[in-house]
Amino acid sequence: MEMEIIFFTTNKNKVKEIKELATAEAKEITIEHREYDYPELQLEEIESVARESAKYMKEKKAIKEPFFLEDSGLLIHALNGFPGPFSAFVFDKIGNEGILKLMVDKRGEERKATFKTVVAFCKSPQKAPLLFVGVAEGKIAEMMRGEGGFGYDPLFEFEGAGKTFAEMSTEEKNEVSHRSMAFRELLNYLS
Numbered sequence: 001m002e003m004e005i006i007f008f009t010t011n012k013n014k015v016k017e018i019k020e021l022a023t024a025e026a027k028e029i030t031i032e033h034r035e036y037d038y039p040e041l042q043l044e045e046i047e048s049v050a051r052e053s054a055k056y057m058k059e060k061k062a063i064k065e066p067f068f069l070e071d072s073g074l075l076i077h078a079l080n081g082f083p084g085p086f087s088a089f090v091f092d093k094i095g096n097e098g099i100l101k102l103m104v105d106k107r108g109e110e111r112k113a114t115f116k117t118v119v120a121f122c123k124s125p126q127k128a129p130l131l132f133v134g135v136a137e138g139k140i141a142e143m144m145r146g147e148g149g150f151g152y153d154p155l156f157e158f159e160g161a162g163k164t165f166a167e168m169s170t171e172e173k174n175e176v177s178h179r180s181m182a183f184r185e186l187l188n189y190l191s
């Protein structure tokens with residue numbers, strides 16, 4: 001079934017990844033990017049941020065067409081899941097250098113981290129947002145590596161790959177990333 005879905009985000013890198021994935025794996029779905037900066041609530045969980053943001057778009061902005069948005073975060077195990085839902089704020093304030101400093105005394109298993117994306121999809125104004133979660137497991141590299149990707153990608157070494165996300169092409173990252181897993185869950189639901 002042919003379908004057009006709006007993707008609300010201010011992050012062009014997310015759009016690139018999702019559009020490439022949809023082109024490769026779901027030709028019947030057209031993604032229309034709209035750059036709308038909804039107020040991101042500081043909630044304790046990535047799920048709640050995604051759900052409340054979608055409700056805001058549906059109720060306050062009266063979006064009637066099918067749309068989704070997503071909230072993502074990096075959860076460092078030894079830091080009790082920090083920066084998690086505060087990933088955007090923390091990236092702006094201390095960046096990857098700051099994260100490396102927080103991790104100086106952490107070795108081996110202590111560097112484990114999870115990348116998580118929660119996609120919130122609204123089919124119609126009457127329906128509550130549906131959530132689709134994707135995770136990728138890995139560890140925080142000893143230093144930044146790679147020129148690709150964005151955000152925390154130079155620091156996130158994907159489990160077993162020996163490569164950071166920034167050392168992968170968009171295609172390679174899309175095979176395994178948190179975002180691609182969450183988006184595939186949405187595609188499964190739609191088909």
Ligand code: ITT
Nearest residue numbers: 009010011070071072073087088091150151152153
């Ligand atoms: P929108 O909320 O407008 O979609 P954003 O960039 O603010 O865009 P998030 O709050 O979801 O998006 O992102 C939290 C932070 O995590 C932000 O600094 C991103 O750069 C970073 N991030 C998200 N996904 C990432 C990925 O796949 N690889 C590396 N960093 C990522």
